[in-house]
Amino acid sequence: MSSPTPTLVVDNLKIVGVPSMAAIVEELSLEVRPGEILGVVGESGSGKTTLGLALLNYCKDGTRMGGGSVSVAGQELAGLNWRQVRRLRGQTVAYIPQSPASALNPALRIGTQLGECLAGEPATVLARVREVLREVALDDDDAFLARYPHQLSGGQQQRVAIAMAFTARPALIVMDEPTTGLDVSTQEHVLATVRQMCQNYDCAAVYISHDMAVVAELADRIAVMYSGRIVEIGATAEVLANSRHPYTGRLLLAVPDLDAKRPMIGIPGHAPSPLARPRGCAFAPRCPLADEGCTTTAPEATEVGPRHTVRCFKADVPLPAVPARKAPARVARDAAERPVVQISGLKAGYSSFTVLEDINLDVYAGDCVALLGESGSGKTTLSRCIAGLHHNFSGGLTLDGEQLAANSFKRTKEQRRRVQYIFQNPYESLNPRRTVEDLILQPVTAVRGKVRNGRDIVATALERASLRPDHATRYPDQLSGGERQRVAIARALATEPEVLICDEITSALDVSVQSSLVDLLRTLQAEMGLTLLFITHNIALVRNIASQVAVLERGRIVEFGEVEGVFANPRHDYTRSLMAATPNFQLAGGLHEVGATGTDGPQGDGPQGTGGLLPLRSL
Amino acid sequence: MKVQRGGMSRLFLRRSLFGLFTLWVVSLVVFLATQALPGDAAQAILGREATPERLAALRAQLHLGGSLPEQYLNWLGHLLSLNLGTSLAGGMPVSDAVAPMLLNSTVLMVCAAVIAIPLAIGIGTWSALKKDTVIDNVTGIATLVLASLPEFVVGVLLVLLLSTGLFHLFPAVFVQMPGAQVWNNPAQLVLPVLTLVVAVSPYIIRIMRATMLEVLDSQYVQQARLKGLPERTVILRHAIPNAIGPVAQVIALQLAWLIGGVVLVEYLFRFPGVGFELIDAVTNRDMPVVQALAIIIALFYVVVNLLADVVTLVANPKVRTAS
Numbered sequence: 001m002s003s004p005t006p007t008l009v010v011d012n013l014k015i016v017g018v019p020s021m022a023a024i025v026e027e028l029s030l031e032v033r034p035g036e037i038l039g040v041v042g043e044s045g046s047g048k049t050t051l052g053l054a055l056l057n058y059c060k061d062g063t064r065m066g067g068g069s070v071s072v073a074g075q076e077l078a079g080l081n082w083r084q085v086r087r088l089r090g091q092t093v094a095y096i097p098q099s100p101a102s103a104l105n106p107a108l109r110i111g112t113q114l115g116e117c118l119a120g121e122p123a124t125v126l127a128r129v130r131e132v133l134r135e136v137a138l139d140d141d142d143a144f145l146a147r148y149p150h151q152l153s154g155g156q157q158q159r160v161a162i163a164m165a166f167t168a169r170p171a172l173i174v175m176d177e178p179t180t181g182l183d184v185s186t187q188e189h190v191l192a193t194v195r196q197m198c199q200n201y202d203c204a205a206v207y208i209s210h211d212m213a214v215v216a217e218l219a220d221r222i223a224v225m226y227s228g229r230i231v232e233i234g235a236t237a238e239v240l241a242n243s244r245h246p247y248t249g250r251l252l253l254a255v256p257d258l259d260a261k262r263p264m265i266g267i268p269g270h271a272p273s274p275l276a277r278p279r280g281c282a283f284a285p286r287c288p289l290a291d292e293g294c295t296t297t298a299p300e301a302t303e304v305g306p307r308h309t310v311r312c313f314k315a316d317v318p319l320p321a322v323p324a325r326k327a328p329a330r331v332a333r334d335a336a337e338r339p340v341v342q343i344s345g346l347k348a349g350y351s352s353f354t355v356l357e358d359i360n361l362d363v364y365a366g367d368c369v370a371l372l373g374e375s376g377s378g379k380t381t382l383s384r385c386i387a388g389l390h391h392n393f394s395g396g397l398t399l400d401g402e403q404l405a406a407n408s409f410k411r412t413k414e415q416r417r418r419v420q421y422i423f424q425n426p427y428e429s430l431n432p433r434r435t436v437e438d439l440i441l442q443p444v445t446a447v448r449g450k451v452r453n454g455r456d457i458v459a460t461a462l463e464r465a466s467l468r469p470d471h472a473t474r475y476p477d478q479l480s481g482g483e484r485q486r487v488a489i490a491r492a493l494a495t496e497p498e499v500l501i502c503d504e505i506t507s508a509l510d511v512s513v514q515s516s517l518v519d520l521l522r523t524l525q526a527e528m529g530l531t532l533l534f535i536t537h538n539i540a541l542v543r544n545i546a547s548q549v550a551v552l553e554r555g556r557i558v559e560f561g562e563v564e565g566v567f568a569n570p571r572h573d574y575t576r577s578l579m580a581a582t583p584n585f586q587l588a589g590g591l592h593e594v595g596a597t598g599t600d601g602p603q604g605d606g607p608q609g610t611g612g613l614l615p616l617r618s619l
Numbered sequence: 620m621k622v623q624r625g626g627m628s629r630l631f632l633r634r635s636l637f638g639l640f641t642l643w644v645v646s647l648v649v650f651l652a653t654q655a656l657p658g659d660a661a662q663a664i665l666g667r668e669a670t671p672e673r674l675a676a677l678r679a680q681l682h683l684g685g686s687l688p689e690q691y692l693n694w695l696g697h698l699l700s701l702n703l704g705t706s707l708a709g710g711m712p713v714s715d716a717v718a719p720m721l722l723n724s725t726v727l728m729v730c731a732a733v734i735a736i737p738l739a740i741g742i743g744t745w746s747a748l749k750k751d752t753v754i755d756n757v758t759g760i761a762t763l764v765l766a767s768l769p770e771f772v773v774g775v776l777l778v779l780l781l782s783t784g785l786f787h788l789f790p791a792v793f794v795q796m797p798g799a800q801v802w803n804n805p806a807q808l809v810l811p812v813l814t815l816v817v818a819v820s821p822y823i824i825r826i827m828r829a830t831m832l833e834v835l836d837s838q839y840v841q842q843a844r845l846k847g848l849p850e851r852t853v854i855l856r857h858a859i860p861n862a863i864g865p866v867a868q869v870i871a872l873q874l875a876w877l878i879g880g881v882v883l884v885e886y887l888f889r890f891p892g893v894g895f896e897l898i899d900a901v902t903n904r905d906m907p908v909v910q911a912l913a914i915i916i917a918l919f920y921v922v923v924n925l926l927a928d929v930v931t932l933v934a935n936p937k938v939r940t941a942s
Contacts, residue, residue: 056845089847097842105839107860107936116856117846148936164846 006031007171007204013068022274024050025228032204039219040208043510046225048208052174056093057085073171090117094165098177100157104149111145117167136163136193155186173205183374188581212255213585224248227282234308244304244315247283254515256540258584264544265322266516270480289314340365340531348393355381356555368532370542373552379535383501387421417447420492424504426484430476437472440491465490482513501533518545539582551575634928638921645917664904704907713911723801724892728877731815739820743827766821770880774814774887793890811888819873826869830862864934871927875920
């Protein structure tokens with residue numbers, strides 16, 4: 001195919017915040033051809049949503065265009081009046097939002113919401129609506145059209161949103177994290193639908209996501225955004241196999257590997273806020289290659305291959321190898337050992353509704369047991385039962401052989417000290433009106449009363465969670481998401497617990513942060529002999545942290561065993577379907593052949609510290 | 620569909636039963652406060668100078684014989700059979716004395732509500748759409764000032780402005796011709812209605828603005844705009860139906876307040892309604908009328924709140940379609 005006219009051309013786009021006039025995105029240039037899917041990846045705050053909305057000539061409150069141009073299907077967006085903009089939206093460019101649950105109007109029927117995208121005869125509109133519903137594999141009958149969004153499942157809602165976008169046969173579709181928050185099996189269906197629909201309509205698409213694995217599977221080309229700029233853009237295979245920007249390279253390594261053949265490695269530090277971007281290259285403070293030149297001038301975009309540009313002075317320099325993490329050796333269990341937490345015949349629910357049934361689980365000291373399941377499988381309810389937060393359950397729950405009361409208030413202080421809980425969302429689990437020091441001391445004073453060496457306890461906890469001592473005086477809103485979750489971990493560690501329950505603790509955070517947190521937990525587990533219960537929906541994470549896994553489906557444990565064994569040879573259909581639905585993110589170029597996390601692989605080659613080094617780009 | 624409707628009407632039934640329970644509690648309180656106070660109700664009505672004969676006659680008329688529960692049941696029985704007793708002042712049946720007043724007050728309130736509700740919703744929405752502009756700020760300050768003024772002050776100001784002071788457009792007090800109905804002379808209604816409108820609107824405007832801002836900030840409104848819908852459709856179809864639910868509750872509270880506020884406003888304009896009648900009855904110690912009006916006002920509160928619940932339910936498809 002000789003290059004056809006691109007559907008979307010963005011040239012040197014700049015969007016600024018009002019009134020700070022700080023650039024949220026700038027120097028953005030890209031093009032997307034008909035039928036092509038461009039994946040835009042980046043961490044939170046990188047400006048990818050701002051870019052997506054700009055393609056519809058939409059600026060959120062507090063932002064506005066600061067220069068550059070966007071043209072879609074030959075139309076220059078800046079020159080349109082509001083009537084033309086209205087016609088552009090929906091007709092030429094359509095938008096699929098992140099969360100269909102909040103983007104579909106709760107008060108309007110599906111039929112109304114789909115039909116209003118089109119002008120024309122009611123009969124023609126209705127026929128088109130039915131057609132597009134069939135294309136996304138939904139019912140097209142009147143009963144379905146009469147439904148309200150809340151009467152649909154999450155996957156159905158997202159397919160309605162996709163249908164809505166395609167109703168008017170647009171030339172360009174902008175998708176903003178359309179599968180975030182969906183279960184893997186639903187995500188698989190939605191992605192397949194998106195791919196099919198883009199093909200059917202020969203429609204150009206921009207797919208915004210923080211999930212490299214999903215983008216790698218779906219997109220033809222990838223644009224990597226960092227701090228408001230595209231740092232690298234090129235064909236998917238090219239970017240994955242031959243990434244030239246250090247950020248892209250580190251980002252790829254941060255993605256957990258489904259087969260756990262390659263360790264996941266976080267990127268230290270965090271992305272700068274738009275208000276405090278460094279001079280020069282924004283990634284320089286986190287970049288292992290940065291030198292003085294990088295911190296003074298910002299690199300221009302340079303072509304390094306066909307349709308492959310990179311914004312880096314060091315595009316030709318290979319990244320230094322990152323030390324691969326040593327896999328903790330599994331200690332053979334003493335036959336006489338008793339489980340720390342033992343659950344037998346547990347049944348739990350809400351009033352008359354049963355969430356969990358017939359749960360039997362033994363957790364031994366020093367192990368990390370993953371509870372894996374999709375939403376509604378009861379994994380959080382189970383962890384809440386263990387923590388004493390969910391009271392409505394029956395069956396055996398013992399800690400070191402002693403029965404635990406259902407209500408944490410009825411447990412002894414000692415029992416409460418020994419079991420600690422880390423919540424999913426660090427933005428909600430930390431009281432914004434207390435300093436980090438207060439937050440960390442709270443559980444300590446709750447179980448031990450007033451303590452005299454509070455300072456020391458806080459200092460130790462912060463150090464364990466890899467936080468600086470000066471973090472103690474900060475308030476949560478002065479911290480980044482990753483730092484907040486570290487504070488939550490420090491708070492849980494302050495009481496010297498034995499069992500730590502981690503409820504989806506990385507799902508609200510970026511991948512690079514996720515990897516560092518997983519690293520931290522593994523270190524803590526080894527150093528403190530912690531027993532971890534790791535609740536997640538992410539198989540790749542399970543493979544990277546847990547020693548055993550319990551797979552939950554609709555309130556029952558359908559499979560339990562050593563992680564290696566379960567995923568090498570899954571016995572339950574549900575486990576198999578979960579594995580099949582998860583995008584398998586493989587790094588090409590022999591990256592994962594070295595530094596394997598095999599339990600007893602040959603480790604003797606080379607001195608300690610270099611033996612597990614990982615060459616990032618094989619040259 | 621049938622099952623779904625069932626869910627809705629069951630909810631409605633539950634709310635109604637709760638309303639009835641509220642009314643029963645009110646009846647108990649009214650009874651205890653008016654008739655079962657320590658001391659003798661007849662003595663309290665007639666005063667110290669009353670002759671024993673008159674006291675005995677009044678006791679018989681008020682059914683003050685027998686034990687308290689007996690008296691209460693007797694009173695409640697009469698109330699339920701709509702026999703409200705005889706007015707002590709005029710000697711006519713309470714129902715005859717109260718009915719025309721009730722009608723007049725209803726006219727006043729319906730006029731106020733019909734004007735205030737759409738007006739307030741409109742201004743609230745407009746203010747939200749013009750967020751942080753001069754219009755929005757002026758509305759914000761004006762509603763705050765008006766909301767903090769007692770309604771009789773508003774009434775007096777309006778009288779000064781439109782009747783006796785600056786302009787002489789409307790009569791300052793209500794004069795009812797014998798045999799005429801209150802709506803026969805609309806000019807006389809203007810000031811009382813206006814006072815009530817000004818009294819209830821600010822709250823509705825403020826809550827409508829707040830709810831609307833929240834809705835306008837939602838993703839489904841953003842999505843509707845990104846679908847290229849005309850702004851009119853975005854507001855009328857996508858935004859307002861979602862904002863109306865919470866506002867209905869405030870409107871109900873304001874309407875219910877109206878019947879209380881109407882007492883002062885009616886007194887101010889000498890409007891022959893329940894409020895005027897109530898003040899009269901209290902001054903005259905006309906116990907049966909006070910009791911009847913107290914129960915009627917409570918009934919109004921309950922019914923209006925019930926209506927608000929229904930509106931909230933109807934505006935929320937999640938409840939509407941729940942089985």
